[in-house]
Amino acid sequence: MNSTDPHGAAVTTDEVASAIAAVRATSPLVHCITNTVVANFTANVLLAAGAAPAMVNDPAESGVLAGVAGALLINLGTVTSAQAEGMDVAIGAAVAAGVPWVMDPVAIGALPLRTDLARSWARRSPAVIRGNASEIGALAGGLGGRGVDSTASPEEVAQTARTLAAELGTVVAVSGPVDYITDGHRTARVDAGHPLLTRVTGVGCSLGALIGAAVAASGDPFVGAVAGTALVCVAGDLAAADHTGPGSFAVALLDRMSDVRPEDVAARAGLR
């Protein structure tokens, strides 16, 4: 049963609301090894949602923290060979300790360092891989699957993600005007969000961290990925109702992530 099945949703509104409430109730520690552009915003998004951020990069320390965190985020946005060492150690420690980890393969495709890293690390049991259609397509193509080009329809993208998720045994979350989240068997759709979300740097990157928080709090990668996506999209819709400029919208986005009711997130997310 998946989202194309008219008879049922792949995830219930109760599950989504519960995951968001659980982030606030348990304040999971999310260890983020992420890019320098969005580190501040990502930390503030986690705090607004009720989670606790920590960011430790050096390989002498990154594994220590990853092993005790609620979740680990690996974001390749400004990866360097030095930072990749710390990421590699952290992934190893997370996997060894059973800590769920999220990979965000930012801008993979033409850029060689990150593309090689993402393809290699995709085999190390990430709980969730989050990206846009181009990034998910580049990952799928490089792993022997079928990539997507820029003319691919949303349904083609969703099919690529399903195949990738099934092959890797992970959840794949594809961000876009409509978001698709799939574990290869079930596929959920989140049909919410506002164009202003693309005018603030780090929204997508912080979604990766938020998914980590929701996975940690709910114990379920599929539900957690849907819940994190729904929270960003609905908070964006609420913020855009009062603010039209990207500066004030970003401020309101944090406010709404903090005060939106979990059941309202679930109800307004356009889940299918």
Added chain:
Amino acid sequence: MNSTDPHGAAVTTDEVASAIAAVRATSPLVHCITNTVVANFTANVLLAAGAAPAMVNDPAESGVLAGVAGALLINLGTVTSAQAEGMDVAIGAAVAAGVPWVMDPVAIGALPLRTDLARSWARRSPAVIRGNASEIGALAGGLGGRGVDSTASPEEVAQTARTLAAELGTVVAVSGPVDYITDGHRTARVDAGHPLLTRVTGVGCSLGALIGAAVAASGDPFVGAVAGTALVCVAGDLAAADHTGPGSFAVALLDRMSDVRPEDVAARAGLR
């Protein structure tokens, strides 16, 4: 003919308005290798103005992106020897591909690593060099020209910039209470902007990125440097009309960059 010629302006209001409109219409990709303090704000400034930011530092990737970007920004604010490698590769790729690049020689003078780099890279055909009077003076002095001291008048600074621009075959943009932009022959003045612009970190640094966007969109380094400067200054004046604190001013600055009309920027910039 230059700005001291009472009979004509070095750049027309139509050219400035067109360059700003072109940024919104074409959304040029600006590859920024910049400092960690302002990376987030710089990306948000580019997005607010309608451009697309990307920030890639590792030398294995920085040239790949620079070769296909609309413009490249090299900002020396927190340069390290490791980051300088990525910058060097990116400059080489930009020059080879004909991609315009902007150098911001932050705080050069007494600090040796960045000063040596800036003096060396100034010879590699930057489209625009942007700095304050002290930085432009330090660059000019080190290249055998006449530096400026802190007691230099605006007109002395402008003369130093003109000589430097002519020698290097580049555009030099000097930021200050009044901004001067010169290609060694023509000199434009932007007489706008508000003191609150100096109370928000990264305004000057993001101006370098914005100039890159406007150069990419207009195809003209001189006009692009004037247009980017005018946009920051006028958006600052508009933001300061409603906000007196540096936190809310910074938020409004992004909003106004996004919604100000290009013709209003040109009309309010105090161009000469």
Added chain:
Amino acid sequence: MNSTDPHGAAVTTDEVASAIAAVRATSPLVHCITNTVVANFTANVLLAAGAAPAMVNDPAESGVLAGVAGALLINLGTVTSAQAEGMDVAIGAAVAAGVPWVMDPVAIGALPLRTDLARSWARRSPAVIRGNASEIGALAGGLGGRGVDSTASPEEVAQTARTLAAELGTVVAVSGPVDYITDGHRTARVDAGHPLLTRVTGVGCSLGALIGAAVAASGDPFVGAVAGTALVCVAGDLAAADHTGPGSFAVALLDRMSDVRPEDVAARAGLR
């Protein structure tokens, strides 16, 4: 005489107000080698308070700047072995030049690189060490003193800080619901601040920079540490009066740091 002495305060409201006014009047340059998550916010906090930030990391430059700055901040939040080199050089130059420096031992305890660095650098005459109870306890424990556990009472934490400060000949500032600042002999209490301060990343880290500014401006590490703490706490209380979401609260926090009257900070800080 210390804060537990009912007969007098360890610091007067006049001293605190004067230190804050002196930051605005003299705009001290604070050289921050800090973590990538909070660098932007820290710079904006310094600017809002009237100080001037600079952030230079490479060992070829960090000592040059540290030797001429008003104060130096060393924050271990995202320390790497490469950044530690720049920090080490900067500390050496600051000490040689008599420039006061502040150490913020972020998250020391279980993480080995930063814990070793903090314990070693604590012996190099920092003017102020700022941390939360856990960090100060980990530093004290590792230096042969008595650490604290998570069940320690505020008064136990204050006693640990006093012993540490006396042994090192430094000022120790412990942040928490109530803040304690001690030089080992005198202990001041700041009983102000709002829970929203914990929902914005970088508030504690920027406090370290603000303490540096106030130490530079006042010439007194004890008074400067109290004044910096009081400014953050009172600005937080004022911001929270008008804003309940973490995004808009952070914006208002900067505004209030900029416009609060120094005598109001001193009066509202709950000094003892």
